[in-house]
Amino acid sequence: MKKALVHDWYYVNGGAEKVIQSFNSIWDDFDHFALIDFLNEKDRSDVLNGASVNTSFIQKLPTASKNHRKFLQLFPYAIEQFNLSNYDLILSSSAAVAKGVLTNQNQLHICYCHSPMRYAWDLYHQYLEEANLTSGLKSIYAKYVLHKLRNWDIISSNRVDFFIANSNYIAKRIKKIYNRESTVIYPPVDVNNMPFCEEKENFYFTASRMVPYKKIELIVKTFNNLPNKKLFVSGDGPEFKNIQKIAKDNIVLLGFLPKEELHDYMKRAKAFIFAAEEDFGIIPVEAQACGTPVIALNKGGLKETVLDNVTGVFFDEQTESAIENAIQNFENKTFNPSVIRSHTMQFSQERFEREMKDYVNQKYQEFKLS
Numbered sequence: 475m476k477k478a479l480v481h482d483w484y485y486v487n488g489g490a491e492k493v494i495q496s497f498n499s500i501w502d503d504f505d506h507f508a509l510i511d512f513l514n515e516k517d518r519s520d521v522l523n524g525a526s527v528n529t530s531f532i533q534k535l536p537t538a539s540k541n542h543r544k545f546l547q548l549f550p551y552a553i554e555q556f557n558l559s560n561y562d563l564i565l566s567s568s569a570a571v572a573k574g575v576l577t578n579q580n581q582l583h584i585c586y587c588h589s590p591m592r593y594a595w596d597l598y599h600q601y602l603e604e605a606n607l608t609s610g611l612k613s614i615y616a617k618y619v620l621h622k623l624r625n626w627d628i629i630s631s632n633r634v635d636f637f638i639a640n641s642n643y644i645a646k647r648i649k650k651i652y653n654r655e656s657t658v659i660y661p662p663v664d665v666n667n668m669p670f671c672e673e674k675e676n677f678y679f680t681a682s683r684m685v686p687y688k689k690i691e692l693i694v695k696t697f698n699n700l701p702n703k704k705l706f707v708s709g710d711g712p713e714f715k716n717i718q719k720i721a722k723d724n725i726v727l728l729g730f731l732p733k734e735e736l737h738d739y740m741k742r743a744k745a746f747i748f749a750a751e752e753d754f755g756i757i758p759v760e761a762q763a764c765g766t767p768v769i770a771l772n773k774g775g776l777k778e779t780v781l782d783n784v785t786g787v788f789f790d791e792q793t794e795s796a797i798e799n800a801i802q803n804f805e806n807k808t809f810n811p812s813v814i815r816s817h818t819m820q821f822s823q824e825r826f827e828r829e830m831k832d833y834v835n836q837k838y839q840e841f842k843l844s
Contacts, residue, residue: 475838478561479504480553482570483542484527487517489661489756490588493567493640495521496662496823500831507556509549509571512539530555547619550574550626563838566634574630582841584834585634586659589644589753590651594623597687604686628652636837638830641754641775657833660778662826663756665818668763671741672811677704678801679743679766681736681757682750684711689749689771689792691717696797698722703801705747706739740764745804748776749792755779762786763818765811769800779821783807785814 481494498504502523511527518524530552532538532545545552553571558564564581566572569588577583593601598620607613628651637656639645645656678697682688690707694717697705701724707717710730718727731739737760740746746761746768754775758768762779768786770776780786787807789800819825 475562476560477501477504477563477565478507478558480507480556480558480564480566480568480572480575482568482572483509484511484513484521485539485542487513487521489754490567490569491517491521492663492756493586493588493661493826496827496830497565497567498523498525500827504565505561507558507575509533509552510538510542528556546623550623550630563834565834571630573634574626575633577633582636582838583634584636584638584837586638586640586830587644587648587656588640588661590647591623591627594620594627595651596647600687635841638833641778643775643778644753659826659829659833660821661754661756662823663759663763663818663821665759665763665815665822666824668760668815668818669737669741670763670765670811670815672765674744674766674811675742677706677743678745678747678769679706679708679739679761680747681708681731681740682748684709684713684717686713687750691720692749692792692794693747693797694721694725696794696801697725699794699798700724700801706743708736708739737764740766745769745786745801747797749797750774751792752776758786759818759821762814765815767804767809767814769797769804779818781817785809785817 479497506525506527508527509530510533511529532552549571553574554576556575558575564577564583566585568585570591573585602608607616631652637648637654639648639656639658640661642658645658648654648656680693682690684690705725706728708728708731721727740761741764743766746766748758748768748770751771751774758770759779761768762785768780770780770786770788772788772790782788787800787804789796
């Protein structure tokens with residue numbers, strides 16, 4: 475069985491790349507394809523076992539390494555240029571266009587879908603507002619490009635033989651947008667290697683890349699109203715300087731932290747705060763694996779990874795008052811760190827790799843017999 479692994483792009487080692495890392499642990503003989511590959515050597519070693527990636531023409535375009543998304547309108551055309559005709563199995567890891575590679579009836583294409591293209595669908599209006607593209611000629615062009623992307627996205631969904639969703643939340647989105655059924659296999663979280671701590675200290679913690687939809691600014695504003703409560707914030711990104719300007723004395727912005735330091739704060743915190751609507755959300759699971767309860771938005775994948783009043787508490791709206799009420803609710807309850815950690819074992823890397831291997835092998839055997 476000759477295998478190709480198609481990923482949208484390689485430029486950071488994020489949650490989707492943890493999935494790629496596990497794919498390479500299951501099967502060590504993939505040929506790799508992606509629109510771009512700008513991983514540093516350490517991340518390449520971790521994610522791809524040092525393997526090289528076949529990239530598209532976008533790799534060579536000016537400024538692609540700094541901002542590949544400016545070539546959004548070229549993504550569908552670029553992904554279709556890969557010649558995968560010699561492969562028996564194509565496994566795509568897609569949150570954008572990877573699922574759109576061209577295959578034939580003699581090939582099995584399984585897509586692990588992190589999400590349908592968010593900026594073309596559910597984040598369409600938010601994307602235009604954040605990019606200041608709600609009016610004018612540039613707005614008209616941007617809306618036209620996204621309209622064409624939506625059409626292509628629907629068409630290309632028919633190129634996939636089987637969809638795997640990373641949560642029930644995403645399975646519903648796949649059904650809504652593509653009218654396709656999917657099997658849920660939760661992504662891998664390295665829960666077994668997370669540091670466990672029974673004794674918690676008197677501070678709250680949050681960590682994320684500082685982009686608008688992660689809602690770090692909202693969390694900081696909430697703690698501005700709670701001067702007697704300490705908050706540590708890890709992460710960097712476009713919003714860092716603006717958040718730094720508004721943060722009061724009870725809030726400490728730590729910037730980007732190495733993994734060991736990040737986990738040290740995570741294990742000692744009395745609670746981890748998370749206000750984004752995520753497809754799955756790996757970092758809240760990591761916090762729970764440390765025995766740390768989570769205060770989280772009651773939407774998206776967090777509804778599947780946090781047990782209300784057992785491993786954390788929920789709030790229903792992305793507002794300061796809702797988070798304040800959740801913090802008050804949290805402080806009136808008692809949580810068992812051992813129970814919290816035990817809950818996360820269902821999201822382990824070992825479980826993911828076992829389920830993925832069994833699923834792909836079964837589908838491939840059925841495909842060859844059909």
